[in-house]
Amino acid sequence: MKVADALKEFDLAKCVQCGKCTASCPSGRESNLRTRRLVFLLKSGADITADKDLWACTTCYTCQERCPKGVKVTDAIIRIRNSAARAGNRPSIHLTAIRSLLDSSDGFPITPEIAKVRSMIGLPIDPWDVAHDTEQKEKFRRLVRSLAINDMLEESR
Amino acid sequence: MTYALFPGCIARNMYPSIEKSTSLVFKELGLEMVDVKFTCCPAPGVIRSYDFDSWLVIAARNLAAAEERQADLITICNGCFGTLEAAHRHLRKNPEAMGMVNEKLSAIGMSYRGRSEVKHFVDVLDGRLEDLRGKVKVELGLKVAIHYGCHYLKPSCESGRNVESPVVLERIVQALGCESVDFPERLSCCGAGGGVWSGDESVSLKILDRKMRFIKGSGADCILDICPFCHLQLDQGQKRLKERYDVPVLHLNQLIGLSFGIKDKVLGVHTHMVATRDIAKKAKRARLDIKVDA
Numbered sequence: 001m002k003v004a005d006a007l008k009e010f011d012l013a014k015c016v017q018c019g020k021c022t023a024s025c026p027s028g029r030e031s032n033l034r035t036r037r038l039v040f041l042l043k044s045g046a047d048i049t050a051d052k053d054l055w056a057c058t059t060c061y062t063c064q065e066r067c068p069k070g071v072k073v074t075d076a077i078i079r080i081r082n083s084a085a086r087a088g089n090r091p092s093i094h095l096t097a098i099r100s101l102l103d104s105s106d107g108f109p110i111t112p113e114i115a116k117v118r119s120m121i122g123l124p125i126d127p128w129d130v131a132h133d134t135e136q137k138e139k140f141r142r143l144v145r146s147l148a149i150n151d152m153l154e155e156s157r
Numbered sequence: 158m159t160y161a162l163f164p165g166c167i168a169r170n171m172y173p174s175i176e177k178s179t180s181l182v183f184k185e186l187g188l189e190m191v192d193v194k195f196t197c198c199p200a201p202g203v204i205r206s207y208d209f210d211s212w213l214v215i216a217a218r219n220l221a222a223a224e225e226r227q228a229d230l231i232t233i234c235n236g237c238f239g240t241l242e243a244a245h246r247h248l249r250k251n252p253e254a255m256g257m258v259n260e261k262l263s264a265i266g267m268s269y270r271g272r273s274e275v276k277h278f279v280d281v282l283d284g285r286l287e288d289l290r291g292k293v294k295v296e297l298g299l300k301v302a303i304h305y306g307c308h309y310l311k312p313s314c315e316s317g318r319n320v321e322s323p324v325v326l327e328r329i330v331q332a333l334g335c336e337s338v339d340f341p342e343r344l345s346c347c348g349a350g351g352g353v354w355s356g357d358e359s360v361s362l363k364i365l366d367r368k369m370r371f372i373k374g375s376g377a378d379c380i381l382d383i384c385p386f387c388h389l390q391l392d393q394g395q396k397r398l399k400e401r402y403d404v405p406v407l408h409l410n411q412l413i414g415l416s417f418g419i420k421d422k423v424l425g426v427h428t429h430m431v432a433t434r435d436i437a438k439k440a441k442r443a444r445l446d447i448k449v450d451a
Contacts, residue, residue, distance in 0.1 A: 059351035061311035121425035149211035
């Protein structure tokens, strides 16, 4: 997503820099994330895709809810992350979760320990899902191969 | 209405006790369910942050799978709800996105028409409050610290909910014969969302620590959540903090299961990281009291 499109789609131009977003941010208290600063930079047309603070947002949506001007702050952060990720500016550990999802269809695949817990509490060891259905899983993997996120992963392999 | 349970990855693969409790509670409530095979929702924090369109397509595959069985989806996780509800609304409002999604889905013989609704289980339970109350066999009388989490309530443009002072969980907890306790910043995030749980452990745990300090100060017997991902953070995360808080964590369907008189080991709540022993003892005593009375 281009910055100009983001400005329009998320109403970033309406920001008056009041700072309610930063004041409401649970992550900003514990990290360098200053939401008002990110919105200011975006509004000024700056490229913030290399800004690490983008990834400290827990996407709790409190800033977006409280913004008196109706700026879609959280949605904007999420979409700018798309550009950051494409440019390779992202926590590499996320690739593990993405790889797992694209390979197995589960974000968190089952471990032998959890298989034991499942059986101990009377659940079938294999959950009823696509990950444990060979035919469905193959179809899912075919779908995934047509997606941009798969290309992103292939480039990083 | 027929429902398809969307259990999500964490309830199946990390906290199967939530899957087990959910199936027992839904059965007891007589909810009409069909079995549908799903994939990861996909996780809104990471997947939507990496590629919005890929996130949409994978979510639409799950929505389409429920549509094939003419069922509404019922989620027991705020993350799954956040993804499926947001994707559903986005697709219905954006014909271009719907066209893109269906082009991808058609290659595997599926299609999305937007006919299945996405329900959070809390709303389904709230709509059957009298039924729920009637099935309570054991009034546990616990002091409960309610953790709403983020994506059940927000963004409110999608949920239409009162995000600053919600009362639905307080109402349900009361119907179960428990008491909700107030604490500062009760609606704040657990710190796990947005890819921060895996991406920045230190920040994630600092957010949790603050939350736990307030919860501990409330004198609650347990924390109540409506999301396996919050549950993971509150239960496993608690064990990774320097400070020992030792407040047991229950998913709402586990508290309901105990209130329906189902034993803790049948529900699987004994498999949590933070010991649920005291809660289980209380439930057992309450069950025995009923037998003595009878």
